[in-house]
Amino acid sequence: xxxxxxxxxxxxxxxxxxxxxxxxxxxxxxxxxxxxxxxxxxxxxxxxxxxxxxxxxxxxxxxxxxxxxxxxxxxxxxxxxxxxxxxxxxxxxxxxxxxxxxxxxxxxxxxxxxxxxxxxxxxxxxxxx
Amino acid sequence: xxxxxxxxxxxxxxxxxxxxxxxxxxxxxxxxxxxxxxxxxxxxxxxxxxxxxxxxxxxxxxxxxxxxxxxxxxxxxxxxxxxxxxxxxxxxxxxxxxxxxxxxxxxxxxxxxxxxxxxxxxxxxxxxxxxxxxxxxxxxxxxxxxxxxxxxxxxxxxxxxxxxxxxxxxxxxxxxxxxxxxxxxxxxxxxxxxxxxxxxxxxxxxxxxxxxxxxxxxxxxxxxxxxxxxxxxxxxxxxxxxxxxxxxxxxxxxxxxxxxxxxxxxxxxxx
Numbered sequence: 503x504x505x506x507x508x509x510x511x512x513x514x515x516x517x518x519x520x521x522x523x524x525x526x527x528x529x530x531x532x533x534x535x536x537x538x539x540x541x542x543x544x545x546x547x548x549x550x551x552x553x554x555x556x557x558x559x560x561x562x563x564x565x566x567x568x569x570x571x572x573x574x575x576x577x578x579x580x581x582x583x584x585x586x587x588x589x590x591x592x593x594x595x596x597x598x599x600x601x602x603x604x605x606x607x608x609x610x611x612x613x614x615x616x617x618x619x620x621x622x623x624x625x626x627x628x629x630x631x
Numbered sequence: 632x633x634x635x636x637x638x639x640x641x642x643x644x645x646x647x648x649x650x651x652x653x654x655x656x657x658x659x660x661x662x663x664x665x666x667x668x669x670x671x672x673x674x675x676x677x678x679x680x681x682x683x684x685x686x687x688x689x690x691x692x693x694x695x696x697x698x699x700x701x702x703x704x705x706x707x708x709x710x711x712x713x714x715x716x717x718x719x720x721x722x723x724x725x726x727x728x729x730x731x732x733x734x735x736x737x738x739x740x741x742x743x744x745x746x747x748x749x750x751x752x753x754x755x756x757x758x759x760x761x762x763x764x765x766x767x768x769x770x771x772x773x774x775x776x777x778x779x780x781x782x783x784x785x786x787x788x789x790x791x792x793x794x795x796x797x798x799x800x801x802x803x804x805x806x807x808x809x810x811x812x813x814x815x816x817x818x819x820x821x822x823x824x825x826x827x828x829x830x831x832x833x834x835x836x837x838x839x840x841x842x843x844x845x846x847x848x849x850x851x852x853x854x855x856x857x858x859x860x861x862x863x864x865x866x867x868x869x870x871x872x873x874x875x876x877x878x879x880x881x882x883x884x885x886x887x888x889x890x891x892x893x894x895x896x897x898x899x900x901x902x
Contacts, residue, residue: 508791512798519805526809530816541821548813549675556671556806560664563698563799566791570705573784577708580781584715587773591719591766 508569511562518555522548639771639874642883644720646863649887651713653856653894657706660796660853662846663699667803668692674810698799705792712785713860716777719770775871782868789861793854801850804843811839849900856893859886 528534529544536544606622672690676682683689815836819829863886870879 508794509798512794512802515802519802519809522809526813530820545813545817552806552810556667556803557694559799559803559806560668560695560698563664563701563795564694566705566795567701570788570791573787574704574708576784577712577781577788580777580784581708581711581715584712584719584773584777587770587777588715588718591770 506565508562508565511558511565515555515558515562518551518558522551522555525551639880640720640722640767640774642874642880642887643774643867644717644722645887646867646883646890647713647716647720649890649894650860650863651710651717653853653860653890653897654706654710654713656853656856656894656897659897660846660849662800662804662850664695664702664800664803665692665699667800667807668695670807671810674814678814698795702792702795702800705788705795709785709788709792712781716774719774719777722767778864778868778871782864785864786861789857789864793857793861796850796857797854801847801854804847804850807843808840811836811843845900849897852893852897852900856890856897859890859893862886863890 525544525548529536529541529548603622603625606625669690669692672692815832818824818832824832863883866879866882866886867874870876870882873879874883
């Protein structure tokens with residue numbers, strides 16, 4: 503199946519299904535008066551066609567891989583970049599929180615209130631975490 | 632400018648989170664190529680009343696397992712990308728609560744500067760708006776870059792994902808229905824059964840047929856959802872510089888809404 507595309511593989515499987523449908527109609531038609539041996543032969547044949555077609559359908563999926571290899575690599579790379587950007591935006595948030603805590607400490611020192619200085623130091627420690 | 636960028640991100644987030652939700656429904660389809668192969672193998676054993684201890688050794692499902700690996704790989708890539716879009720466009724990422732800043736900028740004398748309560752509140756509010764505007768603008772710019780770079784690949788992956796589910800997996804289920812018909816038709820026409828047994832077999836056939844039909848309907852609706860996701864992504868790509876235009880915003884809302892409707896339809900299909 504070197505040169506077969508995924509679409510062609512799926513088409514072949516569909517053709518085989520139509521073929522099996524016609525054989526089945528013939529097989530169950532009472533006026534054809536098939537012997538048990540003939541029925542068995544047709545059953546075996548249909549089962550083999552069915553097996554082959556279903557394997558081809560699975561194969562059509564693996565054939566897709568050839569079409570998507572480059573796309574998978576590109577998306578993987580871009581997804582990693584997005585994740586890094588999210589982290590950097592989140593880092594900006596952390597910096598904002600830390601800056602605000604430093605500002606609180608600064609204003610507390612200016613206010614010369616030991617209680618609020620203590621609280622502000624606690625706030626800064628938490629912000630760093 | 633600030634208001635516009637917020638709205639853009641909001642619409643984009645609404646579309647991408649609805650898309651992500653629709654994509655993740657893949658996990659609820661709960662049917663794989665390998666499972667299909669094993670089911671077929673067990674059905675064959677049923678015909679010959681063959682019971683074996685090791686079910687894997689006599690069922691050659693390697694090719695089906697490979698098909699699952701490819702499908703899973705494509706699914707994970709698409710999901711990862713839309714997770715990224717959803718998280719980066721989420722306004723919660725830059726929702727900064729100004730409590731700490733408000734606390735530091737309270738009314739009173741700060742060194743040589745004197746602040747009244749209105750001024751203190753105004754300063755903290757302006758600071759927050761400016762910080763948000765900067766990060767939102769940055770996010771908007773990055774999202775534009777990512778979507779433009781990803782578009783051709785996302786388009787291919789979404790198309791192939793639809794192909795695999797609709798043309799391969801759903802078609803496997805058509806064969807399953809054919810096999811069921813063949814098995815029960817032979818049983819009823821050619822085996823010596825009582826009327827009760829024939830009735831039981833008929834009931835079993837329709838029950839199993841209906842289970843397969845439901846699975847196919849699930850796949851159908853899921854694929855429709857993926858198609859909408861792809862269309863929405865294409866519209867975003869085509870209008871990446873006009874996302875603040877009202878008609879484009881409306882279009883994005885429409886896609887988000889259509890995708891949500893399909894997810895809801897998917898949820899209603901019972902196995």
